[in-house]
Amino acid sequence: MQNINFNFPAPIVDPSVETLRMDVRQFLADERRKGTFHPGADCWCAGIDTDFTRRLGQKGWIGVTWPKEYGGQELTALHRYVITEELLVAGAPVHAHWIADRQSGPLILQSGTKAMKEGILPRIAAGTCYFALGLSEPGAGSDLAAVRTRALPTEGGWQITGTKLWSSGAQVCEYMTVLARTSKVDENHRHAGLTQFLVRLDSPGVSIRGIRDMSGVEHFNETNFENVFVPDDAVLGAVGDGWKQITGELAMERSGPERFLSTFVALERAFSEMAAMPENSHQKAVLGRLVARIRALRSMSLGIATLLQNGQSPEVEAAIVKDLGTRFEQEIVEKLREFWPIFMSQNSGDDFQNLLSESLLRQPSFTLRGGTNEILKGIIARGLGLR
Ligand SMILES: Cc1cc2nc3c(=O)[nH]c(=O)nc-3n(C[C@H](O)[C@H](O)[C@H](O)COP(=O)(O)OP(=O)(O)OC[C@H]3O[C@@H](n4cnc5c(N)ncnc54)[C@H](O)[C@@H]3O)c2cc1C
CATH class of the missing domain: 2.40.110.10 (Butyryl-CoA Dehydrogenase, subunit A, domain 2)
Structure with missing residues (x-):
């Protein structure tokens, strides 16, 4: 077998990354207080709110890694990472700009004409131009x-x-x-x-x-x-050039926190529910194990952000994160329903039940979109020299 070293380096985190995280968190808390959005499961795919996206654009939080002349902030992949992570954890409606921020903008930067860069990128960054x-x-x-x-x-x-x-x-x-x-x-x-x-x-x-x-x-x-x-x-x-371009986008498409946080809102809410229930050590252990796995997946995903920042295209590492991460975000729902039976109503008036049923109904798509897990396993096997 070919000797393969998967590489998930620990990121070097500049203090400005954590400052940015706090700013994003504060913004999201303010938005929640104003009632501009309601946390939803799978928010990066199912949550479309162009007004919300525009407000993010006004904060300068879309296209943050791009050159300033095209509306970006010239920040690092880790700055982008914490923005996306906070938005996902809050269940914010971010789909409108997600694809353009994650991959269409970078594709235009790499392969677009000058007119595309000047005419489109600043509008993506402003949260007013969206891509499919x-x-x-x-x-x-x-x-x-x-x-x-x-x-x-x-x-x-x-x-x-x-x-x-x-x-x-x-x-x-x-x-x-x-x-x-x-x-x-x-x-x-x-x-x-x-x-x-x-x-x-x-x-x-x-x-x-x-x-x-x-x-x-x-x-x-x-x-x-x-x-x-x-x-x-x-x-x-x-x-x-089409094939070369789409395979080049895969590491960006498959490695981000959206590949393991789609049902995080339900898990977080479960912790509040648990706090109000009689002590149950089995329940605590099950939920605790899920949190530990999030830590591991996050470290791997951050490692890929670091590689992307260094100009690499870690396609195999990204396939590993997506395979493990998407199965994990499905498993969260299965673990939660052991303790909280899901009544299939999305408008029950009970926020937690709504999050659970939303998560359950959306979870089959996690292991399909962006490349199925069977295809990912093929990529990983090739990376291991097994194919
Ligand atoms: C929520 C969601 C959003 C999506 N958004 C977009 C989008 O914005 N744009 C877009 O272009 N597409 C989008 N897709 C499509 C997605 O990329 C495809 O569904 C996915 O690539 C699988 O293709 P398919 O549905 O044709 O299934 P198929 O390719 O027909 O696969 C069917 C089954 O066969 C298995 N299979 C196929 N080939 C192999 C093989 N060689 N080895 C082993 N098993 C194999 C697959 O793993 C799968 O289980 C989205 C899908 C979903 C669910």
Whole structure:
């Protein structure tokens, strides 16, 4: 077996990171006091509130690692980490800007034109411009090389036709990054001939249909493209770069605290419930073990933030965090229901029950979105030299 060293270095935390954490915490406490949001489970996927996102933008907490000339603050990946962590722990409605902050903005920084950087990044940072990811299709999810959305060259640009599925948040987004086939499939190089385009979702020929999930939320969509024209400069990077770009985004997409904190609000609330109940040492031990595992996952995820800060792309480490983290955030719900039976009502008037049932209904998606756990295990096995 190939000798593989997984690397989760301990971060060197500048004191300004903790100062920022306290500022974000204070902001969230103030927002809660004003009643502007109600903590929700899976808030980074199901919670869309463009006003809330705008207020975060005004605080300067979106795109914090980006250059100042594009609306950023030139802070580190660890500064970004504590902002995202505090937002998740509070169950704040952050989906509107999540994708743009996490990966579309960095993609534009890396592969976008000057006009994209100047025209779009400052608006993302201000919390007014949102992005959706156009990767999955009806016949292509795990196997993205099977995408059938095609872009054909035409005068001055490209014409895109196809269907993208499960596009989270597209209903409020200005843009989607669309992975399309720009040349015929070569069975020996299936990942070649794919290109990412920046597509305005108000372009003629685009239609968006909401899909309701079993928790009753319509946060993802089917997005259709019927001969949608995009100009030549809508190509992200170079034609044929699509595969390289999306694999490059994976470490960012899979390693953050959203991969183990989606049900944290329910766990935190369980501690308050427990405090009001007669002493139960078994219950304490079960909940205590969950907290210990959060510490471990957090250390691993912070290690990846450190590697990203150092310019590395730790795809295998990110797959490990996502595999362990998403199974863990599902397990939280299963452990809690041992002590608090879940009555399937999301509007019961009982906040804790609402959080539990929301978590239960949303948890099947955790191990699917962003790459299923079977696919992650394949990546880890390859990293170990087993494939
Ligand atoms: C809440 C949510 C939000 C999402 N948001 C977005 C989004 O914004 N944009 C976007 O593009 N997509 C999005 N997705 C789609 C997501 O990325 C896909 O669902 C995922 O990649 C799996 O693809 P699939 O659904 O086509 O399943 P399939 O690929 O058909 O997989 C079905 C099953 O087969 C298994 N399987 C497939 N291939 C292999 C293999 N080679 N080895 C072992 N097992 C395998 C899978 O693990 C899975 O269990 C979202 C999904 C969810 C649930």
